[in-house]
Amino acid sequence: MRVLVVEDDQFHASYLQDTLAEALPEVTEIFHASDGAEGEEEARQGGIEAVVMDLQMDRRNGIEAARTIWAERPQSRILFWSNYADEAYLRGIARIVPEDSAYGYVLKTASRDRLRLALRAVLVEGQIMVDREIHRLQKQGAAPRNRLDDSEFGVLLDLALGLPDKLIAERRGMSLRTVQNRLLSLYDKLGVTVDPEDEAVSLNKRVRALNRALVTRTINVETLEAAQRDLDAWLGGRG
Amino acid sequence: MRVLVVEDDQFHASYLQDTLAEALPEVTEIFHASDGAEGEEEARQGGIEAVVMDLQMDRRNGIEAARTIWAERPQSRILFWSNYADEAYLRGIARIVPEDSAYGYVLKTASRDRLRLALRAVLVEGQIMVDREIHRLQKQGAAPRNRLDDSEFGVLLDLALGLPDKLIAERRGMSLRTVQNRLLSLYDKLGVTVDPEDEAVSLNKRVRALNRALVTRTINVETLEAAQRDLDAWLGGRG
């Protein structure tokens, strides 16, 4: 089996390669790329179907790279391996994973044993495996009705880009008032409230919503950058 | 010499320790902490005056840890060692470094040689040393008049927290209109413009400003969290 490691940190890369070689005897060759663009290229060249992918990388991040790899070879097995358990990454991945592909998500802080297990489960056995830490994150939101649905999340992204209500409405095919309703529930779920204590401080809701979404790790800067590209594309096919 | 390494990534930590031991013969003991709070504690215990400090850490980040270390022992020599060249970190550091302390800033992508050099220059020789990559960042802003001055940066933080003009004015001791002027120059410098091309899209300036500040790495999420704490303190002492 030929495995591609996409990881820009040299220490993590070599650790991964060591663990791979040691834990999976069926691995015959290990390729390496140090950013997303290079990773796509390598995957294409090598006819690779098993990938371990870092998420934060400079030129092109792991999610984008995974998207094109899956677009070209949907049966590829990809194990994501990241420092953070941001919900933003989960949404990004959930959005691009093909119908029945194998993938996994492990934190870099996981023990070597857990990494070995994930490597075997995803790359060899073709299972789906998500780190417990992360799964917890998904659930916790569900309890206090804090979880955003897709439509709210979309509006959040548009808001975060700075679009005015009118444009959001046009883009999402909703009426102005409906967009505003979405915003209201967003404010609610993100905890943008008029604290009964600090009655005095009334905040700018829009900015506050973006702020909260960031500090709760609902979105991150990379999400913003990706959303901006989508927006530009949409504006292009319209103006 | 006793050196403290504050770094939550185990690989980076052991790489640092190796390099330290090998490059600085005058090092007699190496202590290790894996987050800021622990780092402060260790520094206190060990009577440490030379520190290598990661910036992104969970419980308490490097800047905050450095602040308390310097508060307790201003002559401490601290080498910051980080993945990113965010302007936000530079400002954070510039804000807390005591009058004539030795410090340095090296990127994790720097070569081993450069790291060795920085270790010696800062920890042993007591020099100030900033990675070329980062220095470039500071300059580049200066050319096209993009650089924010301190007063603008303060207003940016308040804006990012969601404060309305009136409160910003009160907090910064400026008139309402002056705050708005600051905002105007902020919008200008951050590139929040009405693109003559896309005349159609008029954006929400405030949100857009925060968005731009984030993607240009002028501020980051940790900045936001720190600013929030400051704000809470200020609100507390006001009633």
Added chain:
DNA sequence: AAATTGCTTGCGGGAACCCGCAACATCTCT
């Protein structure tokens, strides 16, 4: 069939924001 619940949409008004205009106050340069 009627009632309940949930979502969308229009209307309207108060608040906040953006910003041109103009009057001053400082500081600098000649």
Added chain:
DNA sequence: AGAGATGTTGCGGGTTCCCGCAAGCAATTT
């Protein structure tokens, strides 16, 4: 001392935003 250059402040008005209110529509319950 006089002429700019730069920064602060008040005023006024056009926008956008926030959101209560109520009417309409669909799905589910009783």
